[in-house]
Every structure is written in structure tokens, then in C-alpha cells.
Amino acid sequence: MIVTIDGPAGAGKSTAARGLADHLGYRFLDTGAMYRAITLAGMRQQIDWQDSEALVRIAAGADLTLPDDQVFLNGEDVTQAIRTFEVTSLTHYAADNQTVRQLLVDLQQEIAAHTDTVTEGRDQATVVFPHAECKIYLTASDEVRAQRRYEDLLSRGEKVTFDEVLSKQKQRDLRDLKREIGGLRKAEDSIELSTDGLTTEQVIQQLVQIVRGRVTDKNQV
Numbered sequence: 001m002i003v004t005i006d007g008p009a010g011a012g013k014s015t016a017a018r019g020l021a022d023h024l025g026y027r028f029l030d031t032g033a034m035y036r037a038i039t040l041a042g043m044r045q046q047i048d049w050q051d052s053e054a055l056v057r058i059a060a061g062a063d064l065t066l067p068d069d070q071v072f073l074n075g076e077d078v079t080q081a082i083r084t085f086e087v088t089s090l091t092h093y094a095a096d097n098q099t100v101r102q103l104l105v106d107l108q109q110e111i112a113a114h115t116d117t118v119t120e121g122r123d124q125a126t127v128v129f130p131h132a133e134c135k136i137y138l139t140a141s142d143e144v145r146a147q148r149r150y151e152d153l154l155s156r157g158e159k160v161t162f163d164e165v166l167s168k169q170k171q172r173d174l175r176d177l178k179r180e181i182g183g184l185r186k187a188e189d190s191i192e193l194s195t196d197g198l199t200t201e202q203v204i205q206q207l208v209q210i211v212r213g214r215v216t217d218k219n220q221v
């Protein structure tokens, strides 16, 4: 079974998806981490970001694996390195590149082909797994999302202000929404949940209820 969780940056998708996957005994797939890893590879090779072919070459040649919620790029553990403010700011080049997207979509489908999976991203319900059994769209207000990202970056030792994070988040939201293929969209059959005012535990409990409800519905059909 595949459970998709899509939504904007900072809605709490990763933590919730991870918790839900643990609860269900499913694999967790963080697809944003893939776009970040390709971006990190591009940064290290100091590519010209306007050269879309250079990024495609990097993505096509990258050995990207995500075992146990870690991210390995060409054998190196980059789980932490892909979370910096700089990577976050540059990731739109990978996300906007249609050939890179197709390579990563293929990899996502391959990873989830034989394993029950909770997958998290922007286009999981609409593009990558349109036939997923359970689709969830997670949201939260702009300020709550920016506050989460801000605290996360501070805890990683980054020097940023809340206003910087909020303004970058608005830019990213716009880019995610405007992206023609693979952009952020709620699928018609997704169930929406706002995480405002909910603890992580409460979000996970609600997700578990949604998944159970879906499984029961399907069994009755």
C-alpha cells in the first residue's frame, strides 16, 4: 500500500510521515531529500546553475540511495549536508528541471514498487503515485511553517532571522505552486489536514485514523 503526503514546505510533512510510517511499519520516502541531494552534488561540482544539461548529467550519474531514512550520494552520507539554508535556496533548479524530475520520479516509483510506503513531497499524489490507496494533503499557516523552519535551522547552527526564513518561504511557495509539472497541487481525492495548533503526536494520530478510514472504505467497496 502507498500513502502519499503532499503539502507546502514546513507543514510538518517529514516528521508526520516518518511517524506514520513507523506506526504502520511502512517504509518512509522523503522525496525532497532527493532534489536536495542532486543540488548538493551540483554545488560541489560548482556547476553553472543556468546550464540545465549540467544538472541532468549530475542527476543521471548520481548513485542516490535512501536506506533507513538516511541519504547517501555516491556512497557518502549526506543526510545532514542537504539540510542547509544554501541547499534549500538552490533546490529549485533541480525541482524545475523536467529531465531531473523524470529521473527522480522513476527512482521514487522503483523504491516504492515492492514495499508498503509512506511517501512525502509535492507531487506524490498527482504525478508519482496517482493510484495511491491513501492521499493526504498537509497544510499549516505561513507563520507556523516559517517558525518551524526557523527553529530547525537555528538548531543546526545556521545564522538566519525569522523574517529571512518567512520571505524565502514565500518565494519557495510561489515557485512550488507555479511549477507546471510536479508543482504543489492538492489531488482531488486527497484528504486535507491542517497541522496548526496540533502536536506532532496529534498529527500522527489523525493520519493513522485517515489511513484506517481509507483501508476500511476500500475493503467495503
Ligand code: DC
Pocket (backbone or CB within 6 Å): 009, 031, 032, 033, 035, 036, 091, 092, 095, 120, 121, 122, 123, 124, 172, 176, 182
Ligand atoms: O520538502 P523539501 O523542503 O525537502 O523539498 C526541497 C525542494 O524540492 C522544494 O523546493 C520542493 C522540491 N520538491 C519537489 O519539487 N518535488 C517533490 N516531490 C519534493 C520536493
